[in-house]
Amino acid sequence: MKGTVRIEAVAAPSLKGNPLGDPDERQLPIYLPPGYEDGRERYPAVYFLHGFSGSGLGWIAPSAFTASVPERIDALIEQGSLPPFIAVFVDGWTRFGGSQYVNSEAVGRYRDYVARDVVGWADLALRTIAKRESRAVVGKSSGGYGAYVMAAEESAVFAHVGAHAGDAYFEYCYQTDFPKAAGALLKAGGVKPWFDEFLARARATRMRSEDHPVINTVAMAAAYSPAADQLLGLELPFDIETGRLREEVFARWLEKDPVRFIPRKMDAVRSLQSFFVDCGTRDEFNLRWGARMVVQALKGAGVPHLHEEFEDGHMGINYRYDRSLGYLVPRLSR
Numbered sequence: 054m055k056g057t058v059r060i061e062a063v064a065a066p067s068l069k070g071n072p073l074g075d076p077d078e079r080q081l082p083i084y085l086p087p088g089y090e091d092g093r094e095r096y097p098a099v100y101f102l103h104g105f106s107g108s109g110l111g112w113i114a115p116s117a118f119t120a121s122v123p124e125r126i127d128a129l130i131e132q133g134s135l136p137p138f139i140a141v142f143v144d145g146w147t148r149f150g151g152s153q154y155v156n157s158e159a160v161g162r163y164r165d166y167v168a169r170d171v172v173g174w175a176d177l178a179l180r181t182i183a184k185r186e187s188r189a190v191v192g193k194s195s196g197g198y199g200a201y202v203m204a205a206e207e208s209a210v211f212a213h214v215g216a217h218a219g220d221a222y223f224e225y226c227y228q229t230d231f232p233k234a235a236g237a238l239l240k241a242g243g244v245k246p247w248f249d250e251f252l253a254r255a256r257a258t259r260m261r262s263e264d265h266p267v268i269n270t271v272a273m274a275a276a277y278s279p280a281a282d283q284l285l286g287l288e289l290p291f292d293i294e295t296g297r298l299r300e301e302v303f304a305r306w307l308e309k310d311p312v313r314f315i316p317r318k319m320d321a322v323r324s325l326q327s328f329f330v331d332c333g334t335r336d337e338f339n340l341r342w343g344a345r346m347v348v349q350a351l352k353g354a355g356v357p358h359l360h361e362e363f364e365d366g367h368m369g370i371n372y373r374y375d376r377s378l379g380y381l382v383p384r385l386s387r
Contacts, residue, residue: 054127055087056137058113061178065170071161072286079144081171082113083179084123086130086137097385098139098181099378100171100211102192102199105151105269109144122371129375135382141175143167145199149272153220154192154199155309159279159286167199168207186326186386191215191377194340194367201311201347205318208325213384215329215377218336218367221311221343227273228303229339230266234289235296237267243293244271245284277306312346319354327384328358329377333365340367 061081068077086096101122103111112122120128123142129135145152145163152163167190176183190211192200197219204214220226241247248271251264260268274287290303307313315322322328328351332344341362348360359380363373 054124055131056123056127057085057090058123059083059085060110060113063171063174065166067162067165067170072159073148073161075147075161079109081109081144082123082142083175084126084140084142085179086139087127088137089139089180093180095180095182096137096139097187097189097382097387098141098175098179099189099191099382099385100167100175101140101142102145102154102167102190102196103143104192104194104196105272107151107196108146109142112142119369119371122374125371125374126378129378134375135378136387138382138385139175139179139181141171141179143171145196147272147275149275150268151195151272153195153273153276154202155276157276157279158281159275164202164206168203168210172210182386184386185210185212187212189213189215189327189381189385191217191329191374191381192219193217193370193373194338195220198311201315204322204325204328205311205314206321208321212324212326212386213381214325214327215381216331216344216347217370217373217377218332218338218340219311219330219344219347220338221340221347223303223306223310225339225342227270227306228298230270231291231298232296233263233266234270235291235293237263238289238293243284244287244289248285273306277309278302310343312343312350315347316350319350322351323354323356325356327381328356329361329380330358331361331363331373331376333367333370334362335364335366337367 065077156162190203197216200216278288280288332341351358
């Protein structure tokens with residue numbers, strides 16, 4: 054690599070005392086472009102949000118035959134396809150597998166962590182250009198959802214947003230998992246017994262494929278329907294005994310669906326300078342349709358954006374960052 058990757062320990066005051074006891078200091082990989090170490094120039098910054106069950110260090114994990122995202126960035130800058138920038142790889146891991154980058158009483162203040170702690174640290178510790186026009190936030194899957202959250206709630210911090218296959222239109226991407234989750238939770242005797250057994254088994258052996266709909270549903274309930282008086286601090290959107298949808302709880306989830314909150318927050322979203330949205334036509338979680346609904350709202354409001362679809366599924370699509378960065382990075386103020 055021509056650039057440099059560092060791993061920095063970053064304090065996260067927003068996560069101090071979080072309900073899950075997760076660390077309030079995180080290890081964040083940082084990519085610095087060629088010339089940074091010996092120069093004095095300031096650079097725009099892109100903040101990357103990983104998907105569910107990911108971590109900050111996962112961005113630099115070796116992968117057979119495939120370049121990591123920092124390696125892709127380095128190659129694009131070396132080729133002259135992108136101007137140089139700083140990349141900050143945020144760690145949003147929680148005991149449930151992810152935070153959705155929201156502030157939740159069941160999980161912690163992860164939106165504040167990204168927009169206050171991480172950005173604040175970067176502007177002090179690195180030679181960033183400390184203004185919204187010089188910042189982008191991008192992510193995939195749950196990270197794409199986090200990018201939608203930042204677009205709606207933190208447009209004073211980020212003026213550029215990229216969402217790859219972001220969670221949206223919850224009726225399609227989550228609700229189909231509810232019967233599977235209900236069956237596993239009923240068999241286990243409740244959320245906490247299932248979760249305790251899952252953690253013990255996953256640590257001792259491995260996570261099974263049939264665990265994903267269950268742990269994903271539990272994690273989303275912690276993000277979207279926290280409840281301090283319930284076990285694990287969350288309410289499920291269905292009744293375990295019958296599988297019947299609990300309409301009042303699911304309504305709380307729908308309030309946090311990008312296809313609903315992006316239009317509600319359009320005054321903030323309209324202030325963005327660029328917005329990239331994509332999804333594969335074969336996405337296994339049906340996220341293509343939520344992306345199209347979000348884009349329809351962006352079009353109607355005149356938000357500058359680029360929407361793309363591509364012939365692929367949900368997994369192994371880091372190559373798509375070439376497209377989002379190719380659109381967003383040249384638009385960052387320098």
